[in-house]
Amino acid sequence: MSDPPQLQPSASEERRAEVRVPATTLGDVSSRFVGGSDFALLNYASRSLYGQSPSRLLVGARISVRVATSALNAIVNARVVRSSLTEVRDGAPRYEVALALEEAVDWSRDAACGEAAGGPADLTKMRR
Numbered sequence: 070m071s072d073p074p075q076l077q078p079s080a081s082e083e084r085r086a087e088v089r090v091p092a093t094t095l096g097d098v099s100s101r102f103v104g105g106s107d108f109a110l111l112n113y114a115s116r117s118l119y120g121q122s123p124s125r126l127l128v129g130a131r132i133s134v135r136v137a138t139s140a141l142n143a144i145v146n147a148r149v150v151r152s153s154l155t156e157v158r159d160g161a162p163r164y165e166v167a168l169a170l171e172e173a174v175d176w177s178r179d180a181a182c183g184e185a186a187g188g189p190a191d192l193t194k195m196r197r
Contacts, residue, residue, distance in 0.1 A: 087114035095138045095176070103133035103144060108166065110136065113176060118147060118168040125164055126152040132168065146171045 089112040092098050100110040100120065110120040118134060126132065126149045136143045147168035155165045 087116060089114050089117070089119065090176070092120070095136075095141065097138060099135075099137045101135055103135055105132075108134055115173045115176065116170045117150075118145070118170065120166055121155070122152075122164050122166050123161055125154070125162070126166055128152060131171075134168065141176075143174070145174055 091112050092100075092110040095110075095113075098110055100108045100118075102108050102122070102124070106122060106124045108118075108120050108122050110118060112119050118136075128149050128151065130149045131146065132149060133144055133146050136145065147170045149166065150169045151165065151167035153165050154162055156163045
């Protein structure tokens, strides 16, 4: 008898295996969907963002997110992998949103500081 074939992990399994870092490690962070509503970033990884939004997003939709701190200024492109209603606060819905980034981003302060000599770093050019 032959051994069963080894299956490669799917992209979603790889995304879930990444260590997520609390958004507070970026300092005072501001994030919003480009051309749209606020996005409260809760945590991030090199290939994903997770947060809350007042907007319902369709799973599979492509979206751009601006993330800004005192040292970083980035617009990253992503695909919605989860968007579910988590609460209604004062009559306004809040959705849990998980985004898979189209390209890996190096969010480290060291990488940002190297680029930030003349101002905030542009992470769209920073890859792992």
